[in-house]
Amino acid sequence: MAVPLGAFIAVSAVLFSIGIAGVLVRRNAVVILMCVELMLNAANLALVAFSRRGGFPDERGSVFVVFVFVVAASEVAVGLAIVLSAYRNRPTVDVDEIHAMKG
Amino acid sequence: MPDYNLSYVYVLAFFGAGVGIVAMMMMMSRMLAPRNPTREKLTAYESGEEPIGQAWGRYPTHFYVFALIFVVFDVEVIFLFPWAVLLRELGWRGVIEIALFLAILVVGLYYAWRKRALSWY
């Protein structure tokens, strides 16, 4: 009862699309960050699926996922710190309200 | 059906039972319980403090720094697992490499400690 490659890729494409839609539509910085994480996880799912069930199975896909995990964690740590320090000076996380610079 | 697929059936069964029981209890309470809402009953905390202001109040960011440091170190551990599995094949070179990796993390930890990010006050 092997799940075919197409099913994994379909789920990953849906996840990726939800992520992109979220980044474009949502205005809350933290939610945008969550959507970016969703996109990264879509990529992870595709990588693992390709590395196990793809036309050319290769373990390097799974290795890649480990690095994506770690990078995502550091990104979140830095990103939340930036949101936090912005929030301390001006209590909003709505990116539409953060627009001191223009031109 | 192989064994490992059977274990998914168990999980599914648990999941179904969980959802079913919760749904049944909510339905029963809806049908059987008397409903008589008053103003006090509709407040967020019945016979408690009224919440004032918005949820975006000030809060101590210290917890955040701990959480941040924890997340970073927690995730770095992912590199230790493949190393531990291949410990014998990698030999001393593996040990030295992982020691270098940990040394870099320790530098970060040292900085956080000296900058008082780890103290409560």
Added chain:
Amino acid sequence: MNELLQTISPLFPELVVAVTASAVIVVDASLPRERASAALPVLTVVGLLVALVGGPAVSAQGTYFGGYVRVDEFAVFFRTVFLLLAIFATMVAPAYLDRKRVPAAEYYATVLFSTIGAMTIALSTDLITLFVGLELMTIPVYVLAGMQRHDRFSNEAALKYFLLGAFSSALLVYGFAWLFGLSGSTRYADIARTVASTGMSDAATIVALGLVTAGLGFKAAAVPFHQWTPDAYEGAPTPATAFMSVAPKAAAFAAILRVLVSGMGPLAADWATVFALLAAVTMSVGNVVALVQTNTKRMLAYSSIAHTGYVLAAVAATGAGAPAGAAVLFYVFAYGLMNLGAFACLLYLDIEGTRGATLDELDGFARREPLGALAFAVFLVSLTGIPPTIGFVAKFFVIQPVLDAGFTWLAVVLAFNAVLAAFYYLRVVVHMYMYEPEGALPPVVSPRLLSFSLALSAAAVVVLGILPDSLYAWALAAAGPILP
């Protein structure tokens, strides 16, 4: 032990920079503040110089670490560029960091970490190495942008840069996942072999190519992926702006050459036209919007977008072979030198927050700070592309391959843009030299280290503008591994 040294010696420059960054952190955390702030810039520059000088001697060319890393002339060229930029960015900063009470150690350490990431990109032979390098380069730069954390503009710059940077990384990783799925490998060479046989017939190839182009376009600030650039550059602390306007852009072009030219090279005929269009739009939009800016920092931000366009034109011309690659490398080197210098010249004026000087605030600057104004004028003339400066030579080297590749229209757009750009660059020079200083102008500060490093780089801009041959020959050799 000997064997271990042999294993790690190819990465000598990267390791030295990593050790320096760790040392900066440890020294700052251990010494009292005054002693640390004097020691840190020295430590940073010494570490970078050791990496710069020792690198070619210790790190032999070849493929290492199971094929994930390759030291070739291309990598050596980019290593040199990144190390020089990091040295420059360190030397211009101390006085500003002191004045604004920015934690200096964190500035130096993030610049160093970012430099390691950028060097890793140039060394990569594999999507995994590339991705790790790219993120190691970018994440510290988000921190740099937000380093003045009590300043609202700095916060905003960091937030915008971060959100769009993270988004572009996610696009890129998804593109990489598809490239991996297509070829079953993360090596550029294997990917090139696969796409050579499938061509553009596969929808998956088009998706992967589109995602990778968009992701790298964000990093290089190409139109239409440029919206974050002006805000991020304007709001970031000025030394950080100087660094982030050059190093990440140079690294993005290293990545474009490695992935698109080495990895997707067989499809060059298809993506070259797209890149030519991107180049034309990027340089035109950058220059036109820069024309109407009155804040010099924001103006330089838009001008940096225009320069991305010029380099993209050279990328589009890869059909012309090695000279196109050499043009990219030469332009990246020239751009790094002159653009970092131009932003650093704004450090002479002590203005509140992270704001850059307006044109009116530069009135009579030549009388108030002759050396700084001269250096600024040299950088601006070079950015315009007027001889005898490196900026002129760089544009000259771009035009030839663009014509050879058959993009005559692009060469015309490029020349027209260079004329357009002269208006806003030279307007700054006019304000500095022709106008009298009037009213309350921000005070001038002239730290010796800043003047020294600007004099050095302005001299390099002129000397390399007159004698570009050996640098061009090196760029040509460095383009060899990418575009034989």
